[in-house]
Amino acid sequence: MSVPSSAIVAVVIPCYKVKRHIQSVVASVGPEVHTIYCVDDACPEGSGDFIEANVSDPRVRVLRHAVNQGVGGAVMTGYRQAISDGAAVAVKIDGDGQMDPTLLPQFIAPILRGEADYTKGNRFWDLRQIKQMPLLRRVGNLGLSFMSKASSGYWDLFDPTNGYTAISLPVASHLPMEQISRRYFFETDILFRLNTMRAVVVDIPMDALYGDEESGLKVGKILGEFAFKHARNTFKRIGYSYFLRDLSVASFELVAALALLLLALFFGGWHWWESAQNGVPTPLGTVMIATVAAVSGLQFLLAFVGYDIASVPRRPLTGVLVPRRQA
Template sequence: MNSPSAPSRIAVVIPSYKVTRHIAGVVAAIGSEVALIYCVDDACPERSGDFIEANISDPRVRVLRHEVNQGVGGAVMTGYRQAIVDGASVVVKVDGDGQMDPALLPQFVAPILRGEADYTKGNRFWDLRQIKQMPLLRRVGNLGLSFMSKASTGYWDLFDPTNGYTAISTSVASHLPMDQISRRYFFETDILFRLNTMRAVVVDIPMDARYGDEESGLKVGKILGEFAFKHARNTFKRIGYNYFLRDLSLASFELVAALGLLLLAATFGGWHWWHSAQDGVSTPLGTVMIATVAAVSGLQFLLAFLGYDIASVPRRPLTGVLVPRRQD
C-alpha cells in the first residue's frame, strides 16, 4: 500500500466489551501506519477501559467510555465522532477479540486513500477453502443474511454483510445519521443501508475466516425474526427513497406495474377460484387466462426492476467530493 501523506490520516476504533484477554495483543499488532487508536469501553463489566489504561502503554491509544452500554454500533459511532474531531481521514473498525488480523488493515485503507471507495468491509466467503473454518451455523446464517441484505442495502455485489472488519472515509462518515443507525447486531447491515441512500461506494476486501476461543453473542435463532423484519423495513425505505423521492425513473414505473399486476392476479384469480370451488364448477378459461397473463406480466416487470436495481449499485466515490460535516 502507498503510505498516506500524513500518519494521522488513519485511526482505528476498537469496541472493548469483555475483551480483556485479547485487547493487548490486538493493539500490539496494529502497525505504525495508524496514528490514533480509540478503545471504547462500552460500560464493560470487566472494566476494560481501566484494564487498557493500566496494561497498554502505546501512546496512540485513547480510552473512550460509555456510562450505559450502547452495543457495538454505539461504540463504533463514538469512535467515528472522535476520529472526525481529531482530523483523521480514514477510520478502521477492528474487534477486540483477536479474530480480525490487524495485518490486513492496509488492504482495507488503500482503496479509500486511492479514491476508489468510500467504505470497505471484509468478505470471508471469497475463498471456499477457507470458509470451512467457519462454524456451520455461522456459515449458513451468514449465507442467508447475505441474500436478505442485498435487497435491503442495494449493494448486490457485496457478500458477508455481518462482517465487522470495516474502514470508512471520515468525510463520508461525518454525513451519516449516526443517531439513527442500529446500535446492536444489525449495525453492520444498517450502516450499508445508510451508505446506499448516500450513494457511497462500498468494496469487499477478501479475508480468511478466523476464529479463536471467543464465543459469539450473535445467536441466529434469536435474531432471525428481528433481522428479517429490519431487512424488510430497510428494503421498503430504500426503494421508496431511491425510486420515488430522490429520483423517478423507468424502473419506478416498472415496479408500480409489477405490484399492480401481481395484486390483480392474486385478487382476481383468487376471488374467482374461491367462488368456483364454492359452486363446484370449473373456473372459466378466460378468467384463468386473465389471472395468468397478469401474473406473468407482473413477474416480467418485477424482474426488469430488479435488473435495473442491481445495475445501479453506486460506482462514483464521494470521498474527495463531500466536505466533512462538523461534529457537535
C-alpha cells in the first residue's frame, strides 16, 4: 500500500528507556516518512544523546523534555512540532520494538483517502494471533475495551490501550492538548476528546509483537484509576453530546430511564424495609409499581444505549478543518 509522495508524514516516538531497541525501530521506518521526532522524555538513560550519537538517519529530530511528562506528554510535543512543520499526518509508535514500522502505510492510507481522522491498531482482529498475548493482558484489554466503548462513544472499536496510532494533524491541531491525560490513560482519553469533536476513528488489524521489553503498564496499579477516569469521561461525554451540544430523543430516554430506575430503587426499597420492620408482606400494588418502574427504566436505558451505538461518527473532519496554529 503506497503513500502519496506529496503527503508530509511524520512519526513520533516517545523515548524513555528504549536504548536497546530505538536504532532498529528507526531503521525500520520506511521512505514514506519525511520526519521522525524522537522525544526524549527526561530519559534516565539519555536516549536523546544516544540517538544523536548513534543514529545517522537525516530524518531524525530529537526533542527533549526537562521533566518527565509521560507518554501522552511526549506525543503531544511531537504533534505540536509536526503541526508547526506543516505535516499532514503523524504516526505514533513506541521505541521498544513492539510495533512493526512496516505497517505505517496501512495506518496512514485511510486518513489520506479522507476516510478517517484517526487510526489505531487492533491486536484482537486475528483470533489466531491473540494467543501470543499474555493472559493477563488479554483479560485486562477485554475489561478496558468495554469501559472505553462507553467513555469514548466509539462502540465499534477494540483494544483501546493500543498505542500504534495515526492522526490527521489538522484534526490534532483542534484537540485540547493541555487537557489530555499525560500518562497511561492517554490512548483512551484522546478517543474521548476525538468523539467530542465527532472525528472518525478506524481500527487497523495488526499482530501483537512481544520480545524482551518490559511493559510499565501494571493492570493491578491502574485498574482503579482507569475505572474512575472512564466513569468521569462517560458522564462528561453524555453531558456534552446529549444535553449541551444537542437535545435529541435519546436525551429524554436517558432522563426517563434514570427517573424510573431511581423510583424503583427508592420507592421499592423503602417499602420493602418498612414491611420487613413491621413483619408484614409488602402490598402487591406496591411491588407492581416498583417492578413496572424498574422494567420500564431498563427499556428506556437500552433504547438510549442503542441510539448511542448508532451515533458513532461517520463523516471525517479531515479536509474540512483548517489547521490551527499551535502556541
